[in-house]
Amino acid sequence: MEKLHDAGKARAIGVSNFSSKKLGDLLAVARVPPAVDQVECHPCWQQTKLHNFCQSAGVHLSAYSPLGSPGTTWMNGNVLKEPVIISISEKLGKTPAQVALRWNIQMGHSVLPKSTNQERIKQNLDVHDWSFPDDVLAKFSEIKEVFIIYAPSNLSNTLMRIKHWYLLMIV
Numbered sequence: 001m002e003k004l005h006d007a008g009k010a011r012a013i014g015v016s017n018f019s020s021k022k023l024g025d026l027l028a029v030a031r032v033p034p035a036v037d038q039v040e041c042h043p044c045w046q047q048t049k050l051h052n053f054c055q056s057a058g059v060h061l062s063a064y065s066p067l068g069s070p071g072t073t074w075m076n077g078n079v080l081k082e083p084v085i086i087s088i089s090e091k092l093g094k095t096p097a098q099v100a101l102r103w104n105i106q107m108g109h110s111v112l113p114k115s116t117n118q119e120r121i122k123q124n125l126d127v128h129d130w131s132f133p134d135d136v137l138a139k140f141s142e143i144k145e146v147f148i149i150y151a152p153s154n155l156s157n158t159l160m161r162i163k164h165w166y167l168l169m170i171v
Contacts, residue, residue: 023053046145082096
């Protein structure tokens with residue numbers, strides 16, 4: 001990728017799903033640092049450590065699935081049904097999706113929402129002419145970040161030599 005960048009065939013290099021550790025390792029050896037790290041990020045998985053690292057390293061954080069991943073087996077909960085999100089949306093007269101998207105934007109992240117519903121697409125675009133006051137923004141810290149990882153035995157070296165299926169809760 002650096003050769004493509006040097007040749008002018010790529011304006012920037014980006015990575016996806018890099019943790020702060022992986023990103024730090026890359027930055028230690030990269031001649032051309034990545035411009036962006038694209039990760040799942042939303043109010044129920046705020047990725048605070050990665051957010052702070054990206055800010056300090058000058059790497060933009062781009063959030064895919066900014067409305068969460070309802071129905072996935074590894075994520076516990078649904079962003080749009082999170083009580084804090086619902087409370088804020090009711091207080092501000094916005095949809096829960098608008099609140100979740102605005103949180104990412106206000107954190108400085110770009111967002112990549114997905115919808116096939118024309119009305120929701122319009123609503124999702126209506127997040128730029130307003131912002132959260134500081135007291136409302138502070139409410140997001142009340143959201144418990146819980147996700148579930150199912151790890152098969154063949155990932156034992158990666159996940160602390162796990163020999164069987166385990167359910168890991170990370171809070």
